[in-house]
Structure formats: C-alpha cells, structure tokens
Amino acid sequence: MGEILAVEVVDLVKTYGPTRAVDGLSFEVPAGKVTALLGPNGAGKTTTVEICEGFRRADAGSARVLGADPRDRALRPRVGVMLQAGGMYPGARADEMVRLVAAHHAHPLDPDALLARVGLVGTAARTPFRRLSGGQKQLLSLAMAVVGRPELVFLDEPTAGLDVRARHDTWDLVEQLRDAGVTVVLTTHAMDEAEKLADHVVIINHGRAVAAGAPVELKGGGAAGELRFRAPGRLDLDQLLTALPEGSRAVERAGGHYIVSGSVDAAFVAAVMAWCANNGVPATDVRVEQRSLEDVFVDLTGAELAP
DSSP, rough: OOOOOEEEEEEEEEETTTTTEEEEEEEEEETSSSSEEEEOSSSSSSHHHHHHHTSSSEEEEEEETTTTTTTOOGGGGEEEEOOOOOSSOOTHHHHHHHHHHHHTTSSSOOOOHHHHHHHOOOTTTTGGGSSSSSHHHHHHHHHHHTTOOEEEEEETTTTTOHHOOOOOOOOHHHHHHHTOOOOOEEEEEEEHHHHOOOOOEEEEETTTTEEEOHHHHHHHTTTOOOEEEEEEESSSSSHHHHTSOOEEEEEEETEEEEEEEESHHHHHHHHHHHHHHHHHHHOEEEEEEEEHHHHHHHHHHHHHOOO
C-alpha cells in the first residue's frame, strides 16, 4: 500500500494575464509529516497554496486536499490556515480573535493555554490587532491556524519577523503538531528552518516542481560532499574541473567563495589543492562539508534565498 497523501497537486496551472504563475505543477504532501515548499519570489508558491486553501481557483489541473476539492466547505474544520493581515479584524483583541476561531470548532485547544504557548499573554493578549508588532501578528495568526485542532495546517512564513526565542518556540510547536499526527505544509525562505523541520521538501521554480524528496535525499546523501575555499575572484573553473573526476562541479559565490562538489575524499582534496598550487592560487579557509539544502536550492533555481 502506498503512502497516504494529505495533498495531491497534479498539472496545476494558474495564469494572470500573460503570466503563468503556476505552470503544470505537480507534487504530493505525505500525511502526518512536515512538507516545506521552497522557491524564489515569484516561483508560484503563494498562488499554489492559496489554491490548496480554497481561496483561488485553478485554470487547469487539479488539487485534492484530504481527498476533497479545496473549496469543499466540509474541509473548513479540518484545515488550519495561517491568515495574513488582510484576514484579520483590525480592532479586535488578540485573545478575542483566538476565542472566536475556537468557538467554530467542536474540540478546540484551550485558547488561553495556546496564547501563553505562543507568548501572547498579559497586555499583548488584550491588544487590538492593528497595534500588535509584526512578530506578534505572526504569532496570533499561528495560534488561530492551530486552535481548532486541524488535521492539516498551512503555515506561510511562520517565523518571519520573530526574535530568536519566539522562532525556536514556533519550531517546537510545529514539531509537536507533527508528533500529534497533524500534516504541516510550510512555506519559508529560511533554509535552517526547512532543514530543522521538514520531512519532505518541494522546490518550485517558474511555476514547476524542479525537485522533491527528503532533505537528505536532495542533498545527495552521505556520500556526496563539498570542498569549500576562498580565493581571488574569477578563477578558471573549467580548467580546475579537468583535474578532477568526471561529474565534479565547481561554482563561485560572492566574495571569492568557491564550492567544489563530487565524491570528496582525500585524493579529491589533494587534486584541488595541487591545482591551486600549480596555478598560483592562494586558497584559504579550506574545509570539507556536506552539501546543504541551500546549495541544492541555488543549483536548481539560480537564486539566492532572501536572508
């Protein structure tokens, strides 16, 4: 029997005028796991999530959420959505909004305990939404998404604008949701967040899925590695690759930061260092590391993630 899916997207298309925001996108979200959707700005992530949440209609293809059409009203008590500012009542207090959402569910979490869990207590709980800080608004939106004990929750940049403490508390809450069997679909620009939380990753570029799998699979497993070093800019990397085993790769990042990848063993490192020595290249800060998820992202999309 195959893996149970909470979300299944097949050949999804959404067009805005001449722009195809989503261009034949297909991916799956395993039930009971955390799936991170990654992609550059404009890749189609937000549009795709809004279709899966039932807020937008696809032009072609299909999306199934918990086995149903995303616009099926019967899904509402089963799915939690992290709303942005446009979905809030500006004059309502934080505690009032969480209680309002809780009242629409049969077996909600305790609103006061949840507010305390996300750090919205005392004055913050009694503050109207419009007067909350950006980070407090994020925490309130998170609380509203999970208070109804959903089977599936969509979290859009849940830690944006949070301080370090609140960020780690949010990570703990996401892990607790997964431990309770909740499926989490997470969009984030933070690679450490995706590596920390995600069981499954989908990388989207130009409206299509360019890679999907567990983080360790996308990084090439334990056998693949990288040699990193710093040197003057614009080295002849094609010439360097002629001294290395077939299938090796080399890229230059900003600031003369070089990454050479392949089956990195002692002979591989010696070959790179010998090439540098023979060509008068002063290599510094030399280190061997496992390929990171951010490296995979940059290789596949050609874009650096926003800090």
